[in-house]
Amino acid sequence: MLHTKPDCIVAIGGGSTIDACKAADVLATLGGTVSAEIDHYFGTGIVTEALKTTGLSQIPLIAVQVSASSGAHLTKYANITDPVLGQKKLIVDDAICPTVSLFDYEVTVSMPLSVTIDGALDAISHTFEVFCGAKPELYGKAKAIAECAISLVTEYSKDLIANPKDLKAREAIGLATDLGGYAIMxxxxSGAHLTSFSLVDIVSHGTACGIMNPYYAVFYSKAIQDQLxxxxxxxxxxxxxxxxxASLEGRALALAVAEAMIGFSKSINAPTKLxxxxxxxxxxIARALAAAKDPQLAMKLKNMPIPMTASEVDTYMEPILRSAATGDFSIIRER
Incomplete structure (x- = not known):
């Protein structure tokens, strides 16, 4: 970009491709005046502040999504992986939302089944986590999004596994993942996404979130009874x-929903334990605990329905991770 000075950027690919182009746009615009290191921009609102300070404008980004997955073509997020550390970090900023977004769900017909499953789990994760942490003024909208997306995924995933060329099912999963993108705007x-960032070397993102959400749901149980x-x-x-x-409440309700989520994952041949x-x-586990204490990822702790501070990570998050490693819900501590 620095050499060619393009009029616009066209990113054609899945979430990682689009996120990489968002980050590259930031560096091409601000690298010469603010910082040429990507680490500077991790966190929330840093790009917007830098653009205001410098008076610069980013190159328009056209995001052409080809994968029912992260909803990156719709969002203010750029997930960037440090391959040396095996850790993902986030740029969260309205300034990096694509200028134009395109997604024809039929192109997903050729996706490997594993990528489809990962995207389906990501749709559930985005909408479930946002719904669990929704403030009163957004609760109704978050509920409607979660109900629609999770219903689409649980109803149509089995059809896609049976027939990957089922266009109705492809559209359903594509809509669900787009709803996931809408939700995170x-x-x-919160928790499941935070942990997933430390598993990047062994599992894809949506599947990592799919593994973790049942275990975090049990930890959150006191705060999310209605959502459960x-x-x-x-x-x-x-x-x-x-x-x-309908007959359950408290931790028993959370355990029942967690087991149901695990049952769904098993039905689509997805892993259910770390x-x-x-x-x-x-x-x-050590990497995930360390990442949870990183100030650049603090927004995930704050977004939890039961917020956690960095000083509480070892006390409460470590049992969640060990529970997810073994499938033993009994070791999850309540706060």
Whole structure:
């Protein structure tokens, strides 16, 4: 970009391609006057502040999405991976939203099934996490988005597995992932996404979130009873709940919904524990705990329905991670 001075950038690909172009646009615009190091821009609102200070404007970005996954073509997020550390970090800024977004869901027909499953789990994760942390003024909208997206995923994923060329099912999953993108423009994701950033070397993003959300749901149980009933009813309607959700409350409700989410993951052949992942070890737990204490990722702790400070990470997050490693919900501590 620095050499060619393009009139615009056209990013054609999945979430990682689009996020890379968002970040490259930031560096091409601000690298010469603010900082040429990508680390400077991790966090919330830093790009907007730098653009105001310098009076510069970014190159218009046209995002052509080809993967039902992260919804990157719609959002203010750029996930950037440090391959040396095996850690993802985030730029969160309205300034990096693509100028124009395009997505023809039919192009996803040729996606590998594993990528489709990952995208379906990401759609659930985006909408579920935003719904769980929604403030009162956004609760109704977050609920409607979550109900629609999770219903689409749980109803149509099995059809896609049976027939990857099913265009109705492709559209359903594409719509669900776009709703996920819409959700994270209204509110923030939290624990499962934060942990997923430390698993980048062994598992794709949506699948990592899909593994972690049931375990974080149990930790959040006191704060998300209404959300658990809404989501639990969806999973129950699709045959994944083994108990009557309406009859439960407290931790028992959270455990039932968590088991239903795990049942859905099993139905699409997705892993349900960290120990299911090839290469998972103690180093990943240590990395996730360290990342949770990083000020550049503090927004994820604040977004939790039960907020956590960096000083509380070892006390409360480590049991969640060890629970997700083994599948033993009993070790999750309540706050």
């Amino acid at each position: 209204l509110g923030g994701t 009933r809404v989501v639990g009813n969806i999973f129950e309607a699709q045959g994944f709940a083994v108990e009557n959700v 120990s299911d992942l090839k290469g998972f070890g103690e180093g990943h």
